[in-house]
Amino acid sequence: MESKVKLVEQLFARLESEITTFKSETKIQCSSGCGKCCTTPNIDASPLEFLPWALHLFIEGKAESTLEAISTKTDSSCFLYQPNSISDNINGTCSDYHYRGLICRLFGYAGTKDKNGKSSIVTCSLIKENQQENYNNALEAINKGLYIPLFTDYYMQLFQIDNRLAVIKVPINQAFKIAIEEVLHYYAYRPFLGDLKTPA
Numbered sequence: 137m138e139s140k141v142k143l144v145e146q147l148f149a150r151l152e153s154e155i156t157t158f159k160s161e162t163k164i165q166c167s168s169g170c171g172k173c174c175t176t177p178n179i180d181a182s183p184l185e186f187l188p189w190a191l192h193l194f195i196e197g198k199a200e201s202t203l204e205a206i207s208t209k210t211d212s213s214c215f216l217y218q219p220n221s222i223s224d225n226i227n228g229t230c231s232d233y234h235y236r237g238l239i240c241r242l243f244g245y246a247g248t249k250d251k252n253g254k255s256s257i258v259t260c261s262l263i264k265e266n267q268q269e270n271y272n273n274a275l276e277a278i279n280k281g282l283y284i285p286l287f288t289d290y291y292m293q294l295f296q297i298d299n300r301l302a303v304i305k306v307p308i309n310q311a312f313k314i315a316i317e318e319v320l321h322y323y324a325y326r327p328f329l330g331d332l333k334t335p336a
Contacts, residue, residue, distance in 0.1 A: 183314035185237035
């Protein structure tokens with residue numbers, strides 16, 4: 137379990153480095169405090185993306201209570217998303233940003249390829265509308281060879297870490313639950329021997 141979590145975290149670290157470079161080259165940035173993509177209902181994710189988060193909860197002694205809280209959640213919005221207020225659902229923050237999943241990291245700064253092998257950015261309408269010049273310049277730069285992380289590449293790398301947990305695609309809150317259940321089940325009859333008490 138610990139080695140699997142480390143591999144996921146290493147994958148996230150590589151992606152973070154690539155996204156930092158992409159942001160620097162294109163000047164595309166999410167607006168501070170914007171949570172529009174986090175409020176999208178039924179975002180699909182894999183449990184493996186949240187295995188580091190689930191192990192962190194286990195280490196902190198919060199796995200079972202968090203599992204219960206997710207199980208009693210009545211709406212489909214992301215469990216970790218905290219809106220600024222009841223009346224302002226669009227602006228808010230991730231309550232555990234360090235442990236956000238692969239889908240959360242990729243969206244906005246990663247791309248897909250069409251049938252002709254041409255890459256494009258998968259990003260939100262707000263960036264396209266409010267940062268139109270940067271967005272258009274980024275598309276042009278990508279067409280000229282600027283590297284952009286690709287969804288397919290990163291999900292393939294995730295699949296190589298654990299093809300069982302990576303291939304499951306469920307609504308994000310269900311992915312949270314499965315990840316926590318995996319950790320709880322794994323350590324039900326095993327001692328915790330890891331060195332992951334301090335997040336990377």
